[in-house]
Amino acid sequence: MENIAPQLIKVTIDGKEVQVPAGTSILEAARMIGPEVAPPAMCYYKPLKGTGGKCRACLVKVTAGSEKDPRPMPKLVASCITQAQDGMKVENYSSPEVIEARKGVVEFLLINHPLDCPVCDQAGECHLQDFSFEHGTGGTRFEEDRRTFEREDIGDKIQLHMNRCILCYRCVYTADQITNKRVHGVMNRGDHSEISTYISNAIDNDFSGNMIDVCPVGALTDKTYRFKNRVWFSKPVDAHCDCEKCSGKVTLWYRGEEVIRVTARKNQWGEVEEFICNTCRYDRKKTSDWTIEGPMKVARHSVISANKYSNKLVEKPSFALKYAAQNYKEVDDDRPYDKNLSEIKKSEDYKALMAKNEEFFSK
Amino acid sequence: MQLTDRSKKTDKSEMTLLETLYLPEIARGMGITLKHFFMKKPTIRYPEQKRYLGPVFRGHHILKRDEQGRERCTACGLCAVACPAEAISMVAAERVKGEEHLYREEKYAAAYEINMLRCIFCGLCEEACPKEAVYLRHDKFVPVFTSREQVIYGKDQLVEDMNDRYERDAWTKEEMQKLWDKQK
Incomplete structure (x- = not known):
């Protein structure tokens, strides 16, 4: 055996x-x-x-x-x-x-990315932002025009910004594996590749909303959340409910008393382990629908934790220090230093000074 | 007890004849007074006249428009998150068709409020702004107020007037440095 x-x-x-x-x-x-x-x-x-x-x-x-x-x-x-x-x-x-x-x-990755972070809803929880911030350089050498697309609606709840897409294929695999029949995928080849629904078919699978969470950038975003709030002003809370379709374990994003967004929970690596259904995501936006477990655990260096924790608890992000260390230059201090001051002693100024304070130095 | 070396000793000797005559000394004193009439005044008439505070003075906030008169602010919220006093708040809205001449980006600030009671005029919002929209004017103070409602400045007080655009001698630190160098 x-x-x-x-x-x-x-x-x-x-x-x-x-x-x-x-x-x-x-x-x-x-x-x-x-x-x-x-x-x-x-x-x-x-x-x-x-x-x-x-x-x-x-x-x-x-x-x-x-x-x-x-x-x-x-x-x-x-x-x-x-x-x-x-x-x-x-x-x-x-x-x-x-x-x-x-x-x-x-x-x-940034060649065709529009860098419209101030507008994008993903800003603050965007993997590309984190990635380029920690591993990239400050400037770009790309001078040509970026490719542009019109923004598109995939169903009535998901917005596709093809400009921002980095063609990671995550949403395609989600559609393949979570939903029964795939109605969207990548069309064309090379630089022309784009995520698209076949003949703009609306996605009506119950789990289609998970593409939003799976997308590492702001290419697929929640239309019901569009421009509602910046991520770092909302307060994330873990909650669950009895859902017959999914696990019901979600994160609620609050603005004041109002639930402005429901997402699946992400683990340490920013991956969703348990997908949630569209009913939980779009239709249960009242606190009374949920049992709240407590505040979501946010990495201290994340912008989402901004203004939510006292200063003592906030771990300063390491990239600033890393950047400073990278750009550290030794001070050029190899000038010969003459301890006997022989050169200085030759100067007229020194002699004049000594003559003036003769009494003092003679002691 | 002598505290400093600068105290002047009072001259208590007898007056000379010229000094006892008194009038010449009066004339001398008046002469000094008269001289000051023609000297350059160190003071200015404040509310009418204002001193130049330098290109980097931080006063009243302004939300700039671009050359075509469109609002630059896209309500990204970076000023609000950078603000140490948490004085700024905003509500974003989506630009609809036909509003392209009003707002530069597809998202704009439907409401933008600065609480001037909280604001400490540190200029971090100006530094955080990726769209070069919010600036602190170098030529205008936030005026005195009499009630709390007056202190929360909305878009009506903050957005730039196209007929009276805000210009500054230096917009960046580098430009300012050049300006200082020139003045030297």
Whole structure:
């Protein structure tokens, strides 16, 4: 009989060792160690099968392929779709090559992104914002026109801003796997690719609203929430209800006493584990519909926590310090310093000073 | 007890003949007074005349319009989140067709309020604004008020008047630096 116990393999990421079951991707192994070594991911989404390998945000350097074949991999590999091998050594944040490559990835992702964050409803919880902020450079070298599309309605509750789309395919996989029949996908190829509904079919599946949560940028947004409030002014609260269609575990976003938005709960990596139905999302916007569990756990450095916690609790974001450290320049202080002041003693000023205070110095 | 070296010793010696005559000294004193009539005055007539406070003085807020008269503010809320006194609040609205000449972006501030009682004129809103919409005027103070209702400034008091546009000698720190260098 075959041994069905999972075979454990040893992977080293940024010098930290972890034991994972065989078949785990490098990215998943890194996430097991913790957020300090986990590569960022724009397209990979654990609950959706088949995602990953599109955005190249999670590129890592493999310095030793495996125990049996310790040669390094010739190129940087996408950690979300590369399986970890026994004895593999991976460099993520410790490799300057990876950090440099990620700057390039940010630049590519932002080539056609309109940077209309002040208008976009996703601002504040946008993965692309976080990604470019932490891994990108400040400027752009792109001078050509960005591609533009008209904004489109997918059903009466979802708004598609194709301009903002980074073609991560997450929503397509959601439609494929959560809904029974897919009515939207990616049309055309290359630079012309766009997310579209086939013949503008409205999505009337009960779980179609989850595309909003799954979208890492502001391409798919909730029409009922459109321009209602900025994310950081609303107060997120975990709540649940008895729903016959879904788990009923959601986050309510309050403005004062009013629920302005209902979303699914996201985990540490910004992924929704339990999808919620459209009834919960769009139709239950009264506090009386829900049992409130307590405030949502927000990362302290997130803008969502702005003005909600006392100063002592707020952990200052590390990128400012990182940026300062990057741009730190040693002060040029190799000027010869003559302790005997021989040069100064030659000057007329010094002599005059000494003559003036002769009494004092003679003591 | 002598506190400073600057105190003048009173001259208590006998007056000379010229001094006892008294009138010449009066004339000398009047001369000094008369001289001051023709000297440059260090004071100004304040409410009518105003001193230039420099290009970076931070006073009354203004919501700028662009060259075509459209409001620049897109109600992104960055000024409000940057505000240490939490003086700013706003409500966003979507621009509808036919309003393109009023608002520059597809979203605009339907209401924009600054509580001048809370405002500390630190200028962080100006610094946070990604659309170069909110500025603190260098030429205008927030006037005195007599009731609390007057202190909450709405869009009617904040948005720039196209007939009386707000111009500044220097909009950025770099421009200001050049200006200072020129004055030196």
